Amino acid sequence: xxxxLWEARADLVVVGTGVAGLTAALRARELxxxxxxVTKGDQPDGNTRWAQGGVAVVLPGEHDEGDTVDAHVRDTLxxxxxLCDEVAVDAIIAGxxxxxxxxxxxxxxFDAARxxxxxxxxxxxxxxxxxxxxGGDATGAEVERALLAAASDGRVPVLERHIAVDAVRTPLGQxxxxxxxxSHGVPGVLTAPAVLLASGGLGQLYQATSNPEVATxxxxxxxxxAGAVAADVEFVQFHPTVLYTGRGARGRCxxxxxxxxxxxxxxxxxxxxxxxxxxxxxxxxxxxDVVAAAITRHMAxxxxxxxxxxxxxxxxxSDFARRFPTVHAACVTAGVDPAAQPIPVAPAAHFACGGVxxxxxxxTGVTGLYAAGEVARxxxxxxxxxxxxxxxxGLVVGTRAAEAVAxxxxxxxxxxxxxxxxxxxxxxxxxxxxxxxxxxxxxxxRDAEGLAVVGSVLDLSxxxxxxxxxxxxxxxALTVAARALIAAAAQRxxxxxxxxxxxxxxxDDVGWRRSxxxxxxxxxxxxxxxxxxxxxxxxxxxxxxxxxVVAAVVGGAGFSRGVA
Ligand code: SIN
Numbered sequence: 189x190x191x192x193l194w195e196a197r198a199d200l201v202v203v204g205t206g207v208a209g210l211t212a213a214l215r216a217r218e219l220x221x222x223x224x225x226v227t228k229g230d231q232p233d234g235n236t237r238w239a240q241g242g243v244a245v246v247l248p249g250e251h252d253e254g255d256t257v258d259a260h261v262r263d264t265l266x267x268x269x270x271l272c273d274e275v276a277v278d279a280i281i282a283g284x285x286x287x288x289x290x291x292x293x294x295x296x297x298f299d300a301a302r303x304x305x306x307x308x309x310x311x312x313x314x315x316x317x318x319x320x321x322x323g324g325d326a327t328g329a330e331v332e333r334a335l336l337a338a339a340s341d342g343r344v345p346v347l348e349r350h351i352a353v354d355a356v357r358t359p360l361g362q363x364x365x366x367x368x369x370x371s372h373g374v375p376g377v378l379t380a381p382a383v384l385l386a387s388g389g390l391g392q393l394y395q396a397t398s399n400p401e402v403a404t405x406x407x408x409x410x411x412x413x414a415g416a417v418a419a420d421v422e423f424v425q426f427h428p429t430v431l432y433t434g435r436g437a438r439g440r441c442x443x444x445x446x447x448x449x450x451x452x453x454x455x456x457x458x459x460x461x462x463x464x465x466x467x468x469x470x471x472x473x474x475x476x477d478v479v480a481a482a483i484t485r486h487m488a489x490x491x492x493x494x495x496x497x498x499x500x501x502x503x504x505x506s507d508f509a510r511r512f513p514t515v516h517a518a519c520v521t522a523g524v525d526p527a528a529q530p531i532p533v534a535p536a537a538h539f540a541c542g543g544v545x546x547x548x549x550x551x552t553g554v555t556g557l558y559a560a561g562e563v564a565r566x567x568x569x570x571x572x573x574x575x576x577x578x579x580x581x582g583l584v585v586g587t588r589a590a591e592a593v594a595x596x597x598x599x600x601x602x603x604x605x606x607x608x609x610x611x612x613x614x615x616x617x618x619x620x621x622x623x624x625x626x627x628x629x630x631x632x633x634r635d636a637e638g639l640a641v642v643g644s645v646l647d648l649s650x651x652x653x654x655x656x657x658x659x660x661x662x663x664x665a666l667t668v669a670a671r672a673l674i675a676a677a678a679q680r681x682x683x684x685x686x687x688x689x690x691x692x693x694x695x696d697d698v699g700w701r702r703s704x705x706x707x708x709x710x711x712x713x714x715x716x717x718x719x720x721x722x723x724x725x726x727x728x729x730x731x732x733x734x735x736x737v738v739a740a741v742v743g744g745a746g747f748s749r750g751v752a
Contacts, residue, residue, distance in 0.1 A: 211586030280581055393670055421543070429533035570685065
């Protein structure tokens with residue numbers, strides 16, 4: 189049963205029911221498009237609902253004088269450690285206020301301060317209190333609730349427990365639909381001239397992550413197989429503070445939002461010494477990559493005999509349970525009272541800063557294929573995402589991608605399917621071995637030898653399989669994502685942002701102020717495209733360099749509307 193047995197049709201198929209996917213689907217409906225949304229789990233199962241801290245945005249009338257969109261842009265660029273695409277950063281941050289306003293009109297309710305304006309908190313790397321939140325620390329849950337409610341008026345059909353396997357393409361390589369497995373594992377085709385990937389990230393590459401089990405990099409793998417390229421995949425952000433629940437924690441670990449530090453908590457070790465003192469001028473509110481790396485280094489010294497976690501002392505925060513109900517509940521479940529004792533925490537995989545190369549309108553280098561949210565690499569995050577910029581990106585780029593699809597349909601540049609499709613065969617590694625070796629050698633603190641070990645273990649545990657179950661689709665995606673990551677990480681002989689090398693500890697702005705582009709060989713192996721330095725595209729910066737490589741890789745087809 190390798191060929192599709194059923195078919196459905198739409199103008200736009202959206203993969204994913206998180207903030208980017210639902211925002212795009214709703215906007216596409218408003219524009220009169222027939223939309224079909226697919227998700228491999230139940231509708232609320234994605235990463236969005238787990239987001240805690242909030243949405244970083246400078247809202248007119250809601251903020252203290254002195255905070256500006258320009259300041260938010262500057263903080264984003266600083267956190268991104270020299271690899272952000274400044275054009276993308278400007279566009280996405282500037283689009284934030286309108287995007288948040290639209291979300292509120294769709295029913296999302298943010299917390300209010302005593303003066304009636306929106307309450308705002310601060311997180312690592314932010315120079316101002318500009319992170320709006322909901323339900324205290326349940327912002328993602330409220331965003332997801334509001335978007336699902338808006339979609340459930342029946343005009344946005346959602347196929348649950350359907351997993352996207354592969355893009356359907358015309359003989360010229362344009363995407364014109366999606367091959368999926370339904371909830372019984374029966375293959376079918378969703379025929380559509382536009383497919384938007386909003387399928388989230390890849391935290392399941394690692395044993396411990398803040399991400400739910402669905403975060404297996406499916407969209408990245410699908411896009412690469414469809415001929416798109418990815419960039420910045422070596423930059424996986426580790427959240428500095430997930431709740432430590434014992435040695436060898438596995439799977440999704442409860443997040444302890446950075447807003448807890450934003451409101452005064454400090455990191456200490458088992459002897460009570462401050463972890464961030466003297467490490468960075470912003471101490472506990474340094475950008476996330478700095479804090480996660482500092483904790484990792486600190487743990488290696490085993491102060492007080494403890495080498496796998498530190499503590500977050502939040503005992504000075506009054507009314508912790510009301511302000512941070514989600515974190516409080518997780519702590520209580522773990523037997524910790526945050527009002528009275530420091531919370532045990534450790535870093536865990538959290539966010540893919542890189543992904544499918546796409547512009548701020550979601551267009552990839554492949555006609556008919558769009559990407560938004562964590563799966564996409566717009567250039568907003570560079571080498572390290574600024575906290576709470578991801579819900580914002582999903583809202584802004586989700587909207588813009590729907591508008592881009594409508595515009596491309598109106599222009600008649602998208603293709604209708606004529607070809608057939610078959611479930612692909614792809615390399616699949618053993619998930620447990622992959623997660624173990626990635627956690628050991630490709631997390632915070634990598635070196636050439638360890639990355640080579642990852643490659644060898646993947647070689648030994650990989651076999652070619654036909655992707656005819658959800659598990660195989662996910663394992664194949666994790667395999668591609670791991671291979672892409674280690675290829676890029678091994679090549680990048682410096683430390684920058686979330687990419688920390690123990691054998692190349694310094695940042696090298698002369699050799700490495702550039703993104704690396706990954707594509708897939710016909711046999712399904714991720715390889716790096718030819719290196720291009722930012723300076724090689726005079727005046728065009730990193731985005732220009734990426735565009736140059738991408739244009740070479742995809743032969744320029746459809747890319748005049750791409751990242752450049
Ligand atoms: C947090 O609340 O600390 C996570 C927010 C984010 O990852 O942007």
